[in-house]
Structures are given as structure tokens and as C-alpha cells.
Amino acid sequence: MTQPLRILLIDDNRSDRVLIIRELQREFEHLDIQEIVSAREFDQAIASNAFDVVITDFQLRWTTGLGILETVKHHCPHCPVVMFTNTGTEEIAVEAMKLGLDDYIIKQPNRYIRVTASVRVALERRDARRRLALLEIRLEGLLNKIKLGVFRADATGSVLEANPAFLELLGLESLEQANQLKAIDTPTYYEQLTRLPPPQQQEQEVQLQRQDGTRFWALLTTTLTPINGITVMDGLLEDISDRKQTQESLQQLNTVLEARVQERTAQLEAANQDLEEFTYSVSHDLRAPLRAIQGFAQLLLQDVGDSLDPDNLGYLQRISANAQQIDTLITDLLTYSQLKFIEIELEPVDLSVVLTTVLAQLRPEIQAQQAQIQVDESLPIVQANRRILIQVLTNLLSNAIKFVAPGVQPQVRVWAEQRQDQMRLWIEDNGIGIAADRQQQIFNPFTRLHSEEEYPGTGIGLAIARKGIERIGGQIGVDSQLGQGSRFWIALL
Ligand code: ADP
Numbered sequence: 001m002t003q004p005l006r007i008l009l010i011d012d013n014r015s016d017r018v019l020i021i022r023e024l025q026r027e028f029e030h031l032d033i034q035e036i037v038s039a040r041e042f043d044q045a046i047a048s049n050a051f052d053v054v055i056t057d058f059q060l061r062w063t064t065g066l067g068i069l070e071t072v073k074h075h076c077p078h079c080p081v082v083m084f085t086n087t088g089t090e091e092i093a094v095e096a097m098k099l100g101l102d103d104y105i106i107k108q109p110n111r112y113i114r115v116t117a118s119v120r121v122a123l124e125r126r127d128a129r130r131r132l133a134l135l136e137i138r139l140e141g142l143l144n145k146i147k148l149g150v151f152r153a154d155a156t157g158s159v160l161e162a163n164p165a166f167l168e169l170l171g172l173e174s175l176e177q178a179n180q181l182k183a184i185d186t187p188t189y190y191e192q193l194t195r196l197p198p199p200q201q202q203e204q205e206v207q208l209q210r211q212d213g214t215r216f217w218a219l220l221t222t223t224l225t226p227i228n229g230i231t232v233m234d235g236l237l238e239d240i241s242d243r244k245q246t247q248e249s250l251q252q253l254n255t256v257l258e259a260r261v262q263e264r265t266a267q268l269e270a271a272n273q274d275l276e277e278f279t280y281s282v283s284h285d286l287r288a289p290l291r292a293i294q295g296f297a298q299l300l301l302q303d304v305g306d307s308l309d310p311d312n313l314g315y316l317q318r319i320s321a322n323a324q325q326i327d328t329l330i331t332d333l334l335t336y337s338q339l340k341f342i343e344i345e346l347e348p349v350d351l352s353v354v355l356t357t358v359l360a361q362l363r364p365e366i367q368a369q370q371a372q373i374q375v376d377e378s379l380p381i382v383q384a385n386r387r388i389l390i391q392v393l394t395n396l397l398s399n400a401i402k403f404v405a406p407g408v409q410p411q412v413r414v415w416a417e418q419r420q421d422q423m424r425l426w427i428e429d430n431g432i433g434i435a436a437d438r439q440q441q442i443f444n445p446f447t448r449l450h451s452e453e454e455y456p457g458t459g460i461g462l463a464i465a466r467k468g469i470e471r472i473g474g475q476i477g478v479d480s481q482l483g484q485g486s487r488f489w490i491a492l493l
Contacts, residue, residue: 005031005123007054008036009035010055010057011035011055011057012060013057016107023112027117042068046071053123055119056084057085058085065088065092069081079126084105102125103121144163147238150234150235151237152232153186156187157187157188159175160232165237169208170208171212181211201221201223201224205219218237218239279337291327294320294327336464344388347385347386349389352377355414358390370409371401371411376413376415379416382492385472400431403432422492424489426489427488429486429487431485433484433485439480443466443476445459446458446463473492476489476491477491
């Protein structure tokens with residue numbers, strides 16, 4: 001059940017009291033009305049302080065309505081008081097209103113109903129006031145506690161209000177000091193806002209100085225707000241020195257790291273360059289002694305080969321074969337490292353002519369393997385480099401012939417395809433195929449998926465092909481499935 005509404009009804013006239021009570025009972029469900037007709041009863045009621053509203057007449061035998069009003073407001077400032085009288089004057093009404101009277105109603109027969117309406121309005125107003133007061137207390141508590149500076153300034157830049165955090169941030173003791181020392185350039189910020197379109201708000205990082213001279217970074221959020229006909233600037237001030245410091249350290253660290261990476265890259269490039277030059281010169285220098293070994297082994301084979309016993313003949317043949325293998329490896333290595341340094345000029349190259357040259361070079365292998373090579377007749381002319389294309393296609397075609405299962409006749413098809421602004425040349429074989437997870441690796445130097453006994457080679461052919469194609473601005477790749485043949489492609493503009 002809700003609490004009854006407790007009313008002090010102060011009127012010497014019994015009939016008036018009865019009429020008022022009747023009206024009140026019509027309007028409010030639960031009522032607790034205390035009728036007061038003497039000073040003693042009034043004092044007791046005030047002392048017990050158990051009422052929510054006071055309804056009083058002005059003219060009383062033992063005091064006046066003003067006296068009642070003063071006493072009630074003194075003891076309980078928020079308690080609504082309604083005066084219902086037929087003896088008051090306008091002056092009395094004004095004075096009573098000044099003292100905090102909620103309503104003043106002239107007693108007339110049809111006015112009793114107004115008393116109840118007046119009580120209701122007064123109670124609502126009291127509740128609203130209470131809520132507002134509570135809100136204010138909470139807001140003030142919050143503003144005092146938070147670490148965020150909150151302030152309000154007028155158009156002249158004068159700071160009208162500020163919370164403790166604002167003063168603390170700027171190392172100030174009072175609002176007066178803030179205005180005297182012009183701790184924050186409010187006129188400029190105000191002026192900036194006037195030039196902005198609605199909602200006239202801005203956020204900026206500013207460097208401010210505390211009263212002791214130390215500087216700090218703050219995030220300043222300002223907005224223009226019209227209040228009671230004037231426009232003020234409300235502002236929030238947040239110390240972001242730590243964040244700024246972290247940002248700066250990060251930036252410095254990044255710069256240092258970048259410099260280090262550049263330094264290391266340069267060192268690495270220099271080391272690579274040295275290594276390549278070294279590889280080139282070693283490969284080059286190995287050639288002469290190797291040729292001597294090959295030459296003398298050949299001589300021995302020719303001159304005394306017939307007289308050697310099978311074991312010794314075998315040894316000599318192996319020396320010769322190994323020397324041949326090293327020679328091929330050195331040739332490949334030299335080609336690979338040269339590709340990096342040689343000047344390459346792009347020129348129109350007829351792919352049909354290139355293919356004819358390549359096939360002529362590979363004739364011995366083609367014949368040995370009885371390979372069938374089918375080249376499309378209408379191969380285009382491309383912007384490339386003839387020497388490089390010959391090298392690349394030789395490597396791709398010799399692989400296509402080489403990597404077939406034992407006893408299978410190699411069948412290779414070469415054709416070109418125009419794709420948007422790219423030309424693709426395809427070399428398709430019926431060989432052993434390449435597993436998907438190895439298709440990228442095989443373009444790296446020395447990656448071989450089979451032993452020398454199964455398929456001879458150096459593992460550099462595709463690396464040469466990739467580097468060559470890259471140097472003429474193209475791409476190379478493969479589509480393949482294990483056991484299903486392969487389709488190598490080169491793409492050129
Ligand atoms: P090499 O031919 O000297 O072994 P490559 O660099 O030309 O070296 O090729 C690398 C590896 O890629 C080969 O050892 C082989 O395992 C695989 N490969 C290249 N071409 C083909 C092909 N057409 N079919 C199947 N495997 C291939």
C-alpha cells in the first residue's frame with residue numbers, strides 16, 4: 001500500500017475545513033489530515049514533522065498565515081504550503097510568495113476544488129525539485145572526482161566555472177587565478193568555434209603551461225552552447241602527456257628500426273653481391289682445371305682405353321662422366337649469375353623463330369627420346385629478348401622431354417594464347433607431373449625432386465628460366481598434377 005498523503009490543515013473555520021477535506025478526499029485516495037486550530041497543536045505538529053503539505057488560512061485567531069508559512073519553511077524548506085483565504089490582500093500574497101508560498105487561493109464557494117489541484121501541483125513541483133537537487137549533488141560529486149577538467153567560459157574568454165580537476169591540471173588555486181593568469185587561451189578557442197558550422201564543436205591536441213612553468217599535452221574539446229540568451233563555451237580538458245610520450249617513443253623507435261633495416265638490407269645486398277661475384281669467379285676459375293681433367297681423361301680413354309681391365313676402364317669412364325657433370329653445373333651457375341648483371345634490351349622477337357632455334361639445339365635429345373613435339377604455327381611476335389627466350393625455352397622443353405616415366409614416349413605441345421593485355425606461351429607435356437606443394441619450390445636454384453640416377457640434371461634450369469623471364473618483365477608458372485603431365489607457362493606483355 002502507498003503511504004498516505006499527510007496534510008496539516010490550518011483553519012479556524014470548521015465549515016471551511018469540512019469543505020476542503022471533502023474536496024481532498026475526492027482527489028486523493030489515502031489521506032492523513034491533521035486539523036490544527038491552536039498554536040499548541042501547530043507547535044506539536046511542527047515538532048513531530050510528520051506532514052507532506054500545509055494548507056493554511058491567512059486570518060487565524062492565534063497567528064497569521066505568514067507566521068505559519070515562515071515557521072514551516074524554517075523547519076522544512078521543501079514542504080509545499082498553500083494559502084486559502086478570504087482576508088488577504090495582493091501585498092500579502094506577494095510577500096507570501098517571496099517567502100516560498102506555493103499557491104495563493106481566494107476563498108470563494110466554487111474555489112475549494114482549486115485547493116486540491118494546487119496541492120497536487122505543489123507536490124509535483126516539490127518532487128521535481130528534489131530530483132533536480134539530487135542530480136545536482138551527483139553531478140557535482142562527479143565533476144569533483146573525475147580527472148577530466150571541465151570549464152565554462154563566456155565570449156570574452158573569462159572562465160565562469162571550472163571543476164577542481166581543471167584547476168589541478170593547470171596547477172592553479174582558484175578560478176580568479178585562472179582568469180588573472182590567462183592559463184588557457186579561451187578567447188582564441190571561442191573565436192575558432194564561432195567560425196565553425198553547427199554543432200560548433202572541436203577537438204584539438206594543445207600544449208599548455210602549468211602555473212609552475214612545466215608544459216603538458218592536453219586534449220581540448222570545446223563546444224558553443226546557448227544558455228539563457230547568451231552563448232558560452234563549454235570545454236573538457238584531458239591530460240594526454242603519457243599517450244603523447246608513448247606515441248613519440250614509438251615514432252622514434254620506428255625511425256631507429258627503419259634505419260637499422262635499411263642498414264642491414266644494404267649490408268645484405270653487399271654480401272650477396274660479394275657472394276655472387278665470388279661464385280662467378282670460382283666457377284670461372286674451376287673451368288680450366290676441369291677442362292684439363294676432361295681432356296686428359298678423354299686422351300687416356302682413346303689411347304689406352306682398350307688395354308685397361310674392365311675395373312680401371314670403369315673408373316676412367318666415371319672420372320670423365322663426373323667431370324662432364326661438373327662442367328654442366330658450372331655452365332648453369334655461370335649463366336644464372338650472369339643473368340643478374342647482363343644488360344638486357346627488349347626487342348620484338350618472333351616466337352616461331354625462337355622455337356625453331358631451340359628445337360634445332362635439342363635435336364640430339366629429341367631423337368634419343370623419340371619425342372614428339374608439336375608447335376602451333378601461329379606463334380606471335382613479342383616484346384622480349386631473343387637470347388633469354390632461347391635459354392628459357394630450351395630449359396623448359398628439355399625438361400618436358402626428360403621428365404617422363406620410363407618407357408613413355410614424350411609428347412609435347414607448344415601454343416600461345418592472348419589473355420587481355422598478356423600473351424601466354426604454354427608448354428604442355430605428358431610427363432610425371434609435379435605435386436602441388438612443390439610447384440613453387442622448383443623455381444629455386446638446386447631444387448630437384450628426383451635423384452641424379454632417375455633423371456640427370458643440376459637443379460638450376462628453372463631458376464635460370466624464372467630469373468630470365470623476370471628480367472624481361474614477364475612471369476612464369478606451372479599447372480600440374482602428379483602423374484598427369486605438366487603445363488608450364490610464360491606470360492609476356
Ligand atoms: P633439373 O632439370 O636440372 O633437375 P630444373 O630446375 O630444370 O632442374 O627443374 C627442377 C625440378 O623440377 C626437376 O628436378 C624436376 O623434379 C622438376 N621438373 C621440372 N620440369 C618438370 C616437368 N616438365 N615435369 C615434371 N617435373 C619437372
